[in-house]
Amino acid sequence: MKRKVSYPAVIITAFLAFAVMSQGCGIFDPDDEPPKEEPLPPLPPDSPQAVIDNMEHAYKNFDYERYLPLIRDDFVFIFNEDDIEKFPDDIPPEGWWGAPEELLSAEHMLDRNYEPSDPIYKIDSMTLLVQLSGDLLPSNQQGAPEGTLESYVTFDLTVAANQGQLDLLVKSRPLFFFAPDDSTEKVWRLWKIQDAPFQED
Secondary structure, eight states: OOEEEEEOTTHHHHHHHTOOOOOOOOBOOGGGOOOOOOOOOOOOOOSHHHHHHHHHHHHHTTOHHHHGGGEEEEEEEEOOHHHHHHOTTTSOTTSEEEHHHHHHHHHHHHOTTOOOSSGGGOEEEEEEEEEEOSOOEEOOOTTOOTTOEEEEEEEEEEEEETTTTEEEEEEEOOEEEEEESSTTOOOEEEEEEEOOOOOOO
């Protein structure tokens, strides 16, 4: 019997980077497991859509090298207030983290050899669906690099752990900010993610 544990959006990566948490359980049907996919070569990050496509494939295929170039040096992840209140010991007190913490967290998620502090959270497989759920609009966020675009995205992540006995779920609609490296817009990266509360089905 599998246990299904639901987490708010970035908490899975947070506990793999810093701590272990639990929040509820249920029955998981093995028939729900997705089919295996062959890894695809990285797409040139020449559009916001290519950025999220590469993110999706990085998680599905445990490919940190594909994830690494998607994050700007000035990247910021903003935690939602519900998570800050619920998990004060596992989220930085300022309520956000930068590129080093994001990349450390992703490296732990995407490294098959990483051993978490509690073996029950050893990851077996992941599936990730990231889709634009609104129009890409020019961002007026303070400090945004010139040309930054923003859009809400659908973010659904399932992580099978503990030799398939534990499933960790993320369902969220965060706000993504995509910034071009320069005026040619040939390379896009993530400048900021503003998280949203966990969404029930």
